[in-house]
Amino acid sequence: MIRQILQLGNEILRLKSSPVEDLRSIELDSLIEDLSDTLEEAKRRFAYGRGIAAPQIGKLMRVGFIDMPRLRARNCTASNGSHSLLSSSAKTRSQYRDFVDGGLD
Numbered sequence: 815m816i817r818q819i820l821q822l823g824n825e826i827l828r829l830k831s832s833p834v835e836d837l838r839s840i841e842l843d844s845l846i847e848d849l850s851d852t853l854e855e856a857k858r859r860f861a862y863g864r865g866i867a868a869p870q871i872g873k874l875m876r877v878g879f880i881d882m883p884r885l886r887a888r889n890c891t892a893s894n895g896s897h898s899l900l901s902s903s904a905k906t907r908s909q910y911r912d913f914v915d916g917g918l919d
Contacts, residue, residue: 815848816855817871831874842877846898849879857881 820827834842849866857863865880879898 815851817848817852819852819856819866819870820872826872826874827869829869829874831869831876833876842875845873845875845877846879848873849877849898853879853881 836842845868848871849868852871853863853866856866863881865878867879868875868877877898
């Protein structure tokens with residue numbers, strides 16, 4: 815879903831964001847999809863944009879989304895050129911490794 819991008823001066827952008835608690839939550843999947851949709855719409859409207867963070871759409875979570883067209887242009891098999899960046903509260907390397915190996919699918 816395309817969300818409104820908050821502008822400089824909005825007080826929400828000054829608040830502290832929370833780390834991601836559940837790396838496999840439906841809420842996180844939905845947020846990443848919203849970030850992707852919102853970035854694509856911004857690129858259509860303004861002809862630029864490389865990334866977006868959750869606070870920019872009013873969600874105080876440490877999540878970002880970046881679009882890397884060079885990776886997409888190279889037909890990289892490991893990536894479609896888009897990446898999500900997360901700050902997690904995962905306590906162990908194995909919890910993080912499980913997430914990385916499993917991805918967001």
